[in-house]
Amino acid sequence: MGRELYLYNTLTRSKELFEPVEPPYVGMYVCGPTVYSDSHLGHARPAITYDILYRYLMHLGYKVRYVRNITDVGHLENEADDSGEDRITKKARQENIEPMEVVQRYMNSFHRSMDLLNTLQPSIEPRATGHIVEQQEMISTIIEEGFAYEENGSVYFDVEKYNRSYPYGILSGRVLDEMKANSRVLEGQDEKHSPFDFALWKKASQAHIMKWSSPWSNGFPGWHLECSVMSTKYLGDVFDIHGGGMDLIFPHHECEIAQSTAANGKPSVRYWVHNNMITINGQKMARSLGNFITLDQLFSGNHPLLERAYSPMTIRFFILQAQYRGTVDFSNEALLSASLGLQKLMTAVKTLNSLKGSERSSIDISAIKEKCYEAMSDDLNTPVVLAHLFDGVRMINLVNDGRETLSEADLDDLKELFRTFVFDILGLKEEESSGNDLLSGVVEMVLNMRQEAKARKDWATSDRIRDELLKLGVNVKDRKDGFDWEIKH
RNA sequence: GGUCGGUUGGCCGAGUGGCUAGGCAUCGGUCUGCAAAACCGGGUACGGCGGUUCGAAUCCGCCACCGACCUCCA
Structure with missing residues (x-):
């Protein structure tokens, strides 16, 4: 932990020096996918972003517990419409299989894609359905604390009441009174005392398959609850980092803060980290918008928008070429450019390993390493890290061409630098197609x-x-x- | 409508007051039997209008445009 890391905290909207609660331990929770269909390019963004953070924290010497959940409770497609099906059940009916079969299938598929992208597996990957009891316990606590009410078998979080004790909206910058003034009241939410209240427990209809008994009804937990429960269960009441996509800031993470604070009297998360979206033609790529490209399609090239296949490492490199808080716009040209740039980098790594040392060095390589650390520590600025590595690439090629020389010691340093940053921290790897x-x-x-x-x-x-x-x-x-x-x- | 973010060269994408980002593409050169690769060099930028400053892509104001969130979403 010899180096400082600055992370952008959504809570304060500024870069802050990262200091864990109990060094050298770091707890990091990241919102994982709802497993009801194949994972897409959008899922690769947080997976890679937090993989980089995980790898870098470990590289800095921290002992990291990385928790990423799997959402396998079917949440309603349209909360305002109680008769609506949940996503997983809908998929199960379409494919004529069990809901848990849907969950297993797409969880497996997600894991395969993540492995191909060379993301390290989380320390714990808890599933919402495995924590129904804990979720019910938290609901009871919130009711006891007076911040939730039961209505007809469902339990809702009382946002207005919470807002009188704690500031609601601190993460997203929303003010409840302004929200009330600016929103129209939706029909079909009779049970809620206020349109901003959200479900902690939802009574299930007869047709609903995934449901559990509870003190309130046969039903299922609200979406926001699982993250509050599973993060604190495995990381403690107060933990270091919570990550996820920017689209989750409101309402998901705002509600998580409210739930945890209501139950424990204090917020759980110290650093909120949010990755930006991948866009396609300038618009967010999302399963729900129907404009997404699955990872399998990218790897195979089998999609009308794709001019060719792009390898997992090309996708990874493509994503690393942008800082995680900016949007990245998908295009064939950008991906092709990434694939060529990656090849140049990897070829240089191979060249590096075949270079012979000389008596003395004619060029100075000492600055690169420090610059790479500076960029990483400045809120994970991977594009700048890559820029510095490409300076190294030029040096490698110059030495290979016999135009410059490097001493044995410098050569070892350069090899160490590339091994550390290219493989350990950025998580790139050789994709040998020439292999046999x-x-x-x-x-x-x-x-x-x-x-x-x-x-x-x-x-x-x-x-x-x-x-x-x-x-x-x-x-x-x-x-x-x-x-x-x-x-x- | 509210909140937040963005607008950089052919494309992607860094950069917060003066110092070459980088990748891809392109042009010229070196090397080569010719190529490829590599290296060297060149060109095309900071949405618009004002302001602050010796000096602004970088700070301030206004305008335009784009996007995200406000319903499930990574």
């Missing part, structure tokens, strides 16, 4: 024959071999004393 020995053997045999043709100045044959290989996706790069080759991605 048979292919390598055949390509090198053909290229050796081409060398012989070149020696005879048989340019026709030599060019033909190179062109044919290129058509097959093998890019040949001649060197003074031989050749390099790589698979084009």
